[in-house]
Structure formats: C-alpha cells, structure tokens
Amino acid sequence: MTRKNVRVKIGEMKTNAGFIKNLELSVGKLVDDSWEEPMGPTPKPGLTTLRNWDLKLLNRYKPFYMPACDLCCLCTFGKCDLTAGKRGACGLTMAAQSSRIVLLACCIGAATHTAHSRHMVHHLIEKYGSRYPLDIGGLNIKVEAPITRLVCGIRPKTLGDLDEVLDYAENQITQALAVVHTGQEGNNLDFESKAFHVGMIDHVGMEVGDIAQVSTLDYPRADPEAPIVEMGIGTVDRSKPVIMAIGHNVVPSVGIIDYMKDNSLDDKLEVVGLCCTAHDITRYWDRGKIIGPISWQLRFIRGGFADVVVLDEQCVRTDASNEAERVKAPVIAASAKNCMGFKDRTNDPADDIVADLVSGKVPGVLILDPDKVGEVAVRVAQKIAPLRKRFNVLPEVNEVVELAKTCRHCNMCQRSCPQDLKVPEAIEAAEEGSLKKLNELYEFCIGCGRCEQICPVNIPIHSLIIKSAEKQLTQEICNCRAGRGAIQDVEIRNVGSPIVLGEIPGILAVVGCSNYPKGGKDVADICREFANRRFIVVTSGCAAMTAGAYKNEEGQTLYDEFSGEFAAGGILNVGSCVANSHIAGAAIKVANIFAKRPLRGNYEEIADYIYNRVGAVGLAWGAYSQKAAAIAAGFWRLGVPVLVGPHGSKYRRMLLGRADKKEDWDVYDARSGDKVNVGPAPEHLFQTVETKEEAMVFIAKLCIRPNDTWKGRSIKLSHYIDLNKRFYGTIPEDLHLFVRTPADIPMTMKDDILKILKGKNWKETIIPDPTLLPRMIRKKRK
Amino acid sequence: MSCEPWQCAEVAATKKAMSITKPEVAVSLIKRAARPILIVGSGAVERELEGRLLIDYLIDFAHASKVPVVATAHIVGEFMKRGFKPSGFMSAMDIGNRLVDPSWMGLDGKGPYDVVLFVALPYYMEAYILSGLMHFAPKLKTITLDNAFHPHASWSFPNSNVKVWSENLKVMTSKFEGGQ
Structure with a gap:
C-alpha cells in the first residue's frame, strides 16, 4: 500500500552514534508493497487506457439513441437545434450530444457514490483510526476488494488504505466530467467509452463505501444466513415514538441507534428507514425496520407515522421537509449534500435544538455531527410523539x-x-x-x-389514494433478509465451475430503484421464477425490498422461502446501493478465484473472461437514477448485460447487438487463434424490455455465453425455449444462432429442433476457448 | 381532440408531428407508402375499445391493408392464438434499432421500409423510439395509430376517447380493399 504524508518527529534521542534533538522527518509518500502478485498492465487506468476494450464492445453493441430533447442548451452559443443531422454551434451532432448526456449522468452517479464513500471513510477514520483493519468476511474472504484490486492494483488492508483508492476515483470522475465541457470530445463512441470508464470508477467508489461500513459497523460479513428483518409499515409499533431516516448514508442513523443504546432506550423508540438507509440500518441493528423503497416517502410522511424525519443523502424527495412540516414532524437534515435550506445548528447545544424543534419554533435543522443528530432525534421524538399523536394530513373518507x-x-x-x-x-x-x-x-x-x-x-390526489388504501398500508408486514455483503470465496469456488461451464444457467442480479411500470409484484415474480429454475438470484437496494414484499400461499416471502447462499436456487440480498459492488465483485472473483486469472491491475483480461464465460445479467426493473446509470455502465465495461424496465427507455440510449449480422459475432479461439463465430451471445449489452414476460425471456437468453459447454448450453437453451413457449407461445426463431453442435440441443426437444435447424440451413461449429483479445491467444496457427 | 402531447411533459422542440384530422388521411399515407410496416406493442392486449380488444381491431386492419406486422414484447402468442401470424416479433428497441439502419433490408429482405406505423407501446417508450427515428432515420415517415398524440412522430392522431379511436380504426380498415 502507498501511504502519504508520513511524519516522524524525535524530541530527544541518545544513541551510540550521537545525540539527536528536535529531528523532524516528513515523507510525502511511502510505498509498502508486500503483495506478491505482480502488477498487471493497467493499474489505475486513465480515461483512454481501456479505450480499445470499450470500442470492441461498442462496435458490437452499437448505441441506439433516443434523444429526450431536440436541443442542446448547455452553452451560450445555444440553444442549438440538433434534429435530423444538424450540428450545433460547437459542431456537435445529436449522436455525440446524446452520448455526452449519458456520460454526464454516469459522472453524476459515480460522483454521488464516491462522495458518499468519501464521507463515510472520512468519518470512520475519525472514529476508528486509519489503521482499523478491513474485514468483510473473516477467514471466508481473502479477496477483500476485488474491484479495487482489479482497477487500482491495490490491496487495501486498513481504512486508511481506502484514501488512496478514493483519491484515484475522484481524480478520474473530475477528468471525465471535464470531457462533457463544450469543445472537448466530439465523437459519440469516445463519449461512450468514457461513460464506461466512469461506470468502472463508480464500482470502485461503491466497493470502498461498503467494505468500510461492513468492517467498522459490524454488519453481516458475507453471511448467507444474515438475519431476516421486518419490513413494512405494519411492523412499526406506533405506540412508540418513531424516527424515520430517508436516504443512503447510514452514518446519522448509526448516531441515533448508538444514542438509544447508550441511554438504554433501544426498546423505547422505533427507528425505521426508507430507501437504502433502511438496508444499512438493519445491517447495523436487527431491531431497525425497513419501511420500503424510495417511492414510499409521501405515504409514510403524510400518513403521520414519523415523529422525526432524518434526511441524509441521495434519492430523498426534495420536498420531504415541506411534507414533514405539514404533519408537524420536525426534520433533521444530516448531510452537507442536502441542507434543505435549514440553519446549521451543528455547534449549538443539543438542549437548545431540541427545544426549538419540539416547540415548533423551527420546522427543521441542519446538523452535520452524527452523534448530535442521534441525541437530538431521539430526544425530540420522545417529546413530540405525545404532542403530535400521529397527526396526519390524510382526508377522512367523507x-x-x-x-x-x-x-x-x-x-x-x-x-x-x-x-x-x-x-x-x-x-x-x-x-x-x-x-x-x-x-x-x-x-x-x-x-x-x-x-x-x-x-x-x-x-390532493396522492393523499386520496393513500386514504383509500389505509388498511393495506397499515397492515403491510413482510420480511427482507438483511444485506449480507460480499460473496464468500468458498461460495465462488463451489459455483465457479458450473457457472463457467453453463451448468448453473445464470446469475440474475435484480437491482435498482422502484420506478416499476406495473407495481412491484413483477420483481418478486421474476425472482421466484429464476430461483425455481436454479439460477443464482442476487438482489440489492429498493429491488431487494420489493422482492420481499409479496408472500406465497404459505405466507412466506422469497427470503423465507429461498436460501441466502450464493448458490443455484438462492435469493440473496447483498445490501444497499453501494453493496452492488459485491455483485460485480462476485463475477470478478469467479475469474480470479476459480479460474486463477491474475487480478491486479488486469482489467481487460478479467472483463474478457467475464464477458465470454460468466452468464450474468442485471435487471433494473425500476431503475430511475443517475446512480443506476453509472452502476449499469460499470457492468457494461465488465461485459455483463443489463436489462431495464420500460421506464429505462428514458436513459435515452441502448447498446444493442444485431443478431442478424453474423459478422459481428466472431471471437478468437485462444487455443488456435482461429476466428470462430459464436452467435449473439450475449445479444445485447443494454436493453429496455416492455413487459415482465419479455424480461424473463431475455434474462434466459442473455445468460448464454460462448464458453458454455454443450451440457451448459443445453440447460440454458431449455430455459430459453421453455420461457419462449410459455410467454410467446412459440419456439424461438433465433434458436439456430445458439446451437453449435447437436449436443447443445435439449434432449427432449432434439427431433423438433433439428428439423427447425435444417430449415434454417444451420451448420455445426466448434466450441472455442473464446476471447476478444488477440494477446490471449496461446498458439497462433501459421 | 387535442394535438398536445398526451403526457404533458413530452413536448416537441423544433419539429412536431402533423395531426391526422381524419382516418382517411392515414389511409392515404399508408396507400402511398412503398414499404409500410406496423409495430404493435403490449398495450394491444390491454386496451379495450367498445367491447373488443385493440389487438382484434389491428388484426382486421392488417388483414385489410396487407401491412406486415411486427409484434413487440410477448404478444406474438396473442396474435397467433387469434390465427394471425405476424411477419416478425422482436423487442421494441430491436425494431427501432434496425429501422435507423439504412442498410437493413427488412424482415423479408426486400428493402428498407419507408413508412412505419406504431401503436400500443407504453406511451413514453413509444415517444422515445419515435424521437430516435426522427433524429436518426430522417427519411422514414412515422405514423402513430394510438389515441394519444405523439409529437415526435411524422403524423399522429390527436388525443381522443376510445369511441373515436375505435371508429377511426374501423374506418381505416374499411378503406382498404381487404376491409370492404
């Protein structure tokens, strides 16, 4: 590890050599590299280091742009009309402008995660010291930070080691944001490559945040049996004062819970969360409760359930304070990124702040000290609950x-x-x-x-809707599994082979926000379908909550019904947004732990491995944010396709392969250097689907990889065909593109499918050792 | 009937669709097309017009007009259940992506399409695809057959109730040889 700003000061020292007095040594940088693994070719890549890899993907998955606006209005030359081939005053085309907006969104997302992680790491170093060891899974995890190792070539051991990683990430986000300025990049694919770059950095930022909080806050550590926690408004004991935290940064909520514990109040109040803060509250404290995803904010506030509303950062309704004021619930803004216009009371005595909030003298305050947030929130909640008496602004039925x-x-x-x-x-x-x-x-x-x-x-239409569903709302009682964090190395060893050979048909990551097209049940249905099909189903964020919000006939949620292990048929919640890094980390660890591919600063080779071998697909059914865009971009660069629900079309750009262009689908056979056509596997890198049924068919298809053995391909095809028949009422028309040898055909369908293949002029081909990288060819044929 | 975007914020900027004031206008546009195609989204099995599902109106229209149909999402099976085989089925994004490629020779390999009819995709999704085509397939004419005005199309029916919509579809069908 590299340490910066090492200072040694010696007041007085007597040695045989002499007497030293007032010696002060300052070293700008100290490098301690005890990691035996040699450095790979691309540690800490810059904006263009991995451009060739990006262009390989982007030439296969060309962007399909759907501009949200015909104009560019980012500089004073404009507004410029970019319709139908016109260039703006700066010379930019609509394709470049569209990709520029994609890059901007990814920069916002990556900056948000990275700034969140910076705040947490800074705070945790202050609290626990920079030498506090990182431990995200005890002896079960040796590769503690797969993304950081891969991208930065750094093996962090302590909280302080994360500083350097964040320095790099912040630098790259700044560089990438600069690209968006007028008169910089002009080519759409170069913008796209930089969006991939920022997506990769976003994963670094997320990983730093989660491993810092898991290590210090005693979260479940890569625990397949992380506790089942209560979820839903119906689980809240409304006879107690209720503190509701909204956002993503758990630090202020930790202040609240610690204050309660220190003052033996932990059974006297309810602490509940909305959005990812809720996950992290329950990872920290098993009595914390998840109310629900981001879209539950108005319901909970207007319903009068919260006595104090604590706002941290990200995905917080910017009118949450106005809404809270309507129900007489004091607000504590607890993040420098989200001050809500309140006066900064960080340095005021807690007694004064409590008095002002309880009396209603001020509707809210800004407090940037999490311990003070804890004290004020708890004391205010205790005092105001009996006064508020669950005051709400829902109309009566009449x-x-x-x-x-x-x-x-x-x-x-x-x-x-x-x-x-x-x-x-x-x-x-x-x-x-x-x-x-x-x-x-x-x-x-x-x-x-x-x-x-x-x-x-x-x-007040939304209030009318809430009132009409008041009974449902107050009876919402379900379960979620607390975020487990990373995947254990031993779990990766157990599933590495069947994943790479295709015998586990796929890893489905159901992630993202709750902008669902037709309610959340689709999410739960999709998870159940694929867990039953023995896929590995991983969840995170709001989607993880939604997955647990529906019960089967026996009254079980998915988390009660399925194992939390990273294994075929498991449904595991990794945790909050920043825990998405563990999903990418698992794919990387398959390449490293199972396949023994070197990790350190070796991005391109690992991504090539994942792209060609690890049948993983992300589904963000309700993705809405710029963070979701950045997360997706990080997966694209790793070669993992991402599907979004219909609202995802508003990301304005898809990355679509062309199954009808055979020439797009050649890979090298690493054994011989020969080019082999492997078909559209996977067909798309970023795709919007319209319905749940279409999503399920695509999930099965996008898990197909060139490296599948005949047995693995046969299993994958059987799911693809079965889902097609069930939802489309027909056998897939593109089946001939995925069958390489007759052995690939599922046994029970062999005769029928061989007939279809004959009609399509199908020819048998070989199963290569696939790679897109010429340097990975072991022996070139002359 | 209003020619404002159905979803209020889906405003056009410099180009806005021409309004189809009566179904005969759409018929004329389709009849003049050399290579038209109809893209039908998942709403075809969700929208009911005067006691019939939209998909049934569209099958009548396709039979009458001989315009080839691409079913998006999962609804190909719904067409086939009704004894109608679409010319193709693929995701809405896939067909949009092919349509911006001037070298794409169509589902039958006989050449690029010149007029694309859209109907029954989620409004916002259809709006984005139409915007993509407006910008990146400028020679293509797009027509929407929904009862919601789409500003990014070349031609769009105005916002209307289902009764008017149903009537429009019936009139359109009747104006083709096969619909008489």
Whole structure:
C-alpha cells in the first residue's frame, strides 16, 4: 500500500552514534508493497487506457439513441437545434450530444457514490483510526476488494488504505466530467467509452463505501444466513415514538441507534428507514425496520407515522421537509449534500435544538455531527410523539368524496402520471362514494405526486389514494433478509465451475430503484421464477425490498422461502446501493478465484473472461437514477448485460447487438487463434424490455455465453425455449444462432429442433476457448 | 381532440408531428407508402375499445391493408392464438434499432421500409423510439395509430376517447380493399 504524508518527529534521542534533538522527518509518500502478485498492465487506468476494450464492445453493441430533447442548451452559443443531422454551434451532432448526456449522468452517479464513500471513510477514520483493519468476511474472504484490486492494483488492508483508492476515483470522475465541457470530445463512441470508464470508477467508489461500513459497523460479513428483518409499515409499533431516516448514508442513523443504546432506550423508540438507509440500518441493528423503497416517502410522511424525519443523502424527495412540516414532524437534515435550506445548528447545544424543534419554533435543522443528530432525534421524538399523536394530513373518507366532487374532469392527472394511471376514472368513482378504484391505483402508483402538481383545483390526489388504501398500508408486514455483503470465496469456488461451464444457467442480479411500470409484484415474480429454475438470484437496494414484499400461499416471502447462499436456487440480498459492488465483485472473483486469472491491475483480461464465460445479467426493473446509470455502465465495461424496465427507455440510449449480422459475432479461439463465430451471445449489452414476460425471456437468453459447454448450453437453451413457449407461445426463431453442435440441443426437444435447424440451413461449429483479445491467444496457427 | 402531447411533459422542440384530422388521411399515407410496416406493442392486449380488444381491431386492419406486422414484447402468442401470424416479433428497441439502419433490408429482405406505423407501446417508450427515428432515420415517415398524440412522430392522431379511436380504426380498415 502507498501511504502519504508520513511524519516522524524525535524530541530527544541518545544513541551510540550521537545525540539527536528536535529531528523532524516528513515523507510525502511511502510505498509498502508486500503483495506478491505482480502488477498487471493497467493499474489505475486513465480515461483512454481501456479505450480499445470499450470500442470492441461498442462496435458490437452499437448505441441506439433516443434523444429526450431536440436541443442542446448547455452553452451560450445555444440553444442549438440538433434534429435530423444538424450540428450545433460547437459542431456537435445529436449522436455525440446524446452520448455526452449519458456520460454526464454516469459522472453524476459515480460522483454521488464516491462522495458518499468519501464521507463515510472520512468519518470512520475519525472514529476508528486509519489503521482499523478491513474485514468483510473473516477467514471466508481473502479477496477483500476485488474491484479495487482489479482497477487500482491495490490491496487495501486498513481504512486508511481506502484514501488512496478514493483519491484515484475522484481524480478520474473530475477528468471525465471535464470531457462533457463544450469543445472537448466530439465523437459519440469516445463519449461512450468514457461513460464506461466512469461506470468502472463508480464500482470502485461503491466497493470502498461498503467494505468500510461492513468492517467498522459490524454488519453481516458475507453471511448467507444474515438475519431476516421486518419490513413494512405494519411492523412499526406506533405506540412508540418513531424516527424515520430517508436516504443512503447510514452514518446519522448509526448516531441515533448508538444514542438509544447508550441511554438504554433501544426498546423505547422505533427507528425505521426508507430507501437504502433502511438496508444499512438493519445491517447495523436487527431491531431497525425497513419501511420500503424510495417511492414510499409521501405515504409514510403524510400518513403521520414519523415523529422525526432524518434526511441524509441521495434519492430523498426534495420536498420531504415541506411534507414533514405539514404533519408537524420536525426534520433533521444530516448531510452537507442536502441542507434543505435549514440553519446549521451543528455547534449549538443539543438542549437548545431540541427545544426549538419540539416547540415548533423551527420546522427543521441542519446538523452535520452524527452523534448530535442521534441525541437530538431521539430526544425530540420522545417529546413530540405525545404532542403530535400521529397527526396526519390524510382526508377522512367523507372528505375524499367531497374533494372528488370538485374535480373538473380535465384528465390532466392521468396525462401527468408517469404510469398513465386511470386517475380520472377513480376520482369519478369516488365522487359517487366508491373508493375501490382509487384503492386499485395504490399498487401501481410510484408516489411521485405529479398528479397533484397539475390538478387545477388542487385535489390532493396522492393523499386520496393513500386514504383509500389505509388498511393495506397499515397492515403491510413482510420480511427482507438483511444485506449480507460480499460473496464468500468458498461460495465462488463451489459455483465457479458450473457457472463457467453453463451448468448453473445464470446469475440474475435484480437491482435498482422502484420506478416499476406495473407495481412491484413483477420483481418478486421474476425472482421466484429464476430461483425455481436454479439460477443464482442476487438482489440489492429498493429491488431487494420489493422482492420481499409479496408472500406465497404459505405466507412466506422469497427470503423465507429461498436460501441466502450464493448458490443455484438462492435469493440473496447483498445490501444497499453501494453493496452492488459485491455483485460485480462476485463475477470478478469467479475469474480470479476459480479460474486463477491474475487480478491486479488486469482489467481487460478479467472483463474478457467475464464477458465470454460468466452468464450474468442485471435487471433494473425500476431503475430511475443517475446512480443506476453509472452502476449499469460499470457492468457494461465488465461485459455483463443489463436489462431495464420500460421506464429505462428514458436513459435515452441502448447498446444493442444485431443478431442478424453474423459478422459481428466472431471471437478468437485462444487455443488456435482461429476466428470462430459464436452467435449473439450475449445479444445485447443494454436493453429496455416492455413487459415482465419479455424480461424473463431475455434474462434466459442473455445468460448464454460462448464458453458454455454443450451440457451448459443445453440447460440454458431449455430455459430459453421453455420461457419462449410459455410467454410467446412459440419456439424461438433465433434458436439456430445458439446451437453449435447437436449436443447443445435439449434432449427432449432434439427431433423438433433439428428439423427447425435444417430449415434454417444451420451448420455445426466448434466450441472455442473464446476471447476478444488477440494477446490471449496461446498458439497462433501459421 | 387535442394535438398536445398526451403526457404533458413530452413536448416537441423544433419539429412536431402533423395531426391526422381524419382516418382517411392515414389511409392515404399508408396507400402511398412503398414499404409500410406496423409495430404493435403490449398495450394491444390491454386496451379495450367498445367491447373488443385493440389487438382484434389491428388484426382486421392488417388483414385489410396487407401491412406486415411486427409484434413487440410477448404478444406474438396473442396474435397467433387469434390465427394471425405476424411477419416478425422482436423487442421494441430491436425494431427501432434496425429501422435507423439504412442498410437493413427488412424482415423479408426486400428493402428498407419507408413508412412505419406504431401503436400500443407504453406511451413514453413509444415517444422515445419515435424521437430516435426522427433524429436518426430522417427519411422514414412515422405514423402513430394510438389515441394519444405523439409529437415526435411524422403524423399522429390527436388525443381522443376510445369511441373515436375505435371508429377511426374501423374506418381505416374499411378503406382498404381487404376491409370492404
């Protein structure tokens, strides 16, 4: 490891050589490299180091751009009209502008994760010291930071070692952001390559954050049996004061929980979380509760359940403080990135802050000291709960009817709804006294509140929906498995071979936010389907919560029903957003631990290995954020395809292969150097799908890899064909592209499929040792 | 009937679709096309118009007009259940991506399409694909048959209720030889 700013000061020292007095030595940098693994070719890659690799992928998966805006308005030359081939005043085309926006989104996402990690590492070093050892899985984990090792060529051992990793990440994000400036990059594929680069950096930033918090906060450490935790508003004991934290950075919530523990109050209050903070609260404290994903914010606040609202960072509704004020719940903004306009009271005595919040003198405060957040939140919650008495702003049923009667039937609520929900019909039914149709919207509403913003008569439509579903809301009781963190090395050893040979049909990572097109049940259904098919199903973030929000006939959630092991048929929650790094880490560890590929600064070879061998696919069914864009970009560079639900089309650019262009699908056979056509495996790198059914067919297809053995390919094809038949009512038309030898064909379908292949002029081919990298060819044929 | 985007924020910038004021206009555009194609999204089995599913209207239209159909998402099976075999099925993004490629010779290999009809994709998804085609396939004419105005198409029906929509589809079908 490299350490910076080493200082040695000797006041007085007598030695045989002489007497030393007031000696001060300062060393700018000290390199301690005890890691035996030789450094690979690309440690700490810069903007263009991996450009050739990116271009290999981008030439196969060409961008399909769908601009959200015809104009560029980023500089004062503009606005510039870029429609139909026109260039802007700076010379930029719409393709380049579209990819520039993609890069910008990825920079925002990567900066957000990395800044989150920087804040946590800084705070944890202050609290625990820079020499605090990293431990994310005890003896079960030797490769503690696979992404950091791969990208940076660094093996971090202590919290302090993470500083250098973050220095590198921050530098690269700054470099990449500079590319977006007017008059820099002009080629769309170069913008795309840099988006991949920032995505890779995003994974580094996430990994640093999660291994720092797992090591210091005593989270489950790569634990397949991480505890089952309660989830849903119905699990909250509303006889107690309730503190609700929203966001992603657990540090202030830790302050709250520690204060409660130190003062023997841990059974006197409820601490609940929304969005990823909720995951990390339950990783830290098994009595913490998850309320739900990001879209539950308005429901919970307006329902009056929270006595104190603590806002940290990321994905927090920017009007959360206004909403909290309506229900008389004081707000504590606890992040420098999200001050909410409140006065900074960090240095004021806690007694004064508590008095001001309880009396209502101020609706909220900014406190940047997590310990003080803890004390203030707890004391305020205790005092204000009996005064608030769960005050809420939901109308009574008769008021719902009266409000509905004021509707002008303009339909603007539906036209502003991202889901195109039939709100007007529901309001019309409410006018007649029936709340049934409003209630039916509850499951599909993403809680954005746009319907209210546009309503010309100010009907609080979202509140009407919540009221109509009040019973469901208060009875929401389900389970989630606390985020387990990383995947153990031994788990990787156990599944490495069947994954690479294709006998475990795939790894499905169901990740991301809750902007679902038709409610969350699709997520749970997809997870169950693939766990039953013996895929490894990994979840994280809001999707992990949604996966646990539905029960089977026996009343079990997926986490009760399936094992939390990284094994065929397991459904495991790795944790919050930053824990997504463990999913990429698992793919990297397959290459390193199972296949013994060197990891250190060896990005291209590892990505080539994953791309050709590890049948993994990400599904972000409700992805909405720039962070999700950055996470996806990190997976693209590793060669892992990502599917998004229909709202994902708003990312404005897909990376699509062309199955009909045979020439796009050649790889080298590393054994001989011959080019071998392996078909579209995987067919796409980034794809929007329209329906749950289509998603399932694509998941099975995108797990196909050139390296599959005949047995593995046969298993994968049997899932692909079966899902096709079930959802499309037909045998896949592209089957001939994935069958290399008759042995690839699932046994029970052999005769039928051979007939189809004959009709398609199919020819047998070999199964290569696939690589896209000429340097990986072991023996070139003359 | 309004020619504002159905989803309020889906505004056009410098180019906005021409409004199809009556179904005969759409028929005329389709009849003049050398190589039209109809792309049908998953909403075809979700939208009910006057007691019939949209997919049934579209099958009638396809039979009458002989315009080849591409089914997106998972609905190819729904067509086949009704005894209609689409010319192709693929994801909405895949067909969009092929349409921006001027060298793509179509599902039958006979040449690029010149007019693309869209219907029944999720509104926002269809809007994005239409924007992609507007920018990157400038020679292609796009027409939407939904009852929601799509500003990024070349031609779009205005916002209308299902009764009008149903009537429009019936009239369009009747104006082709096969629909009489």
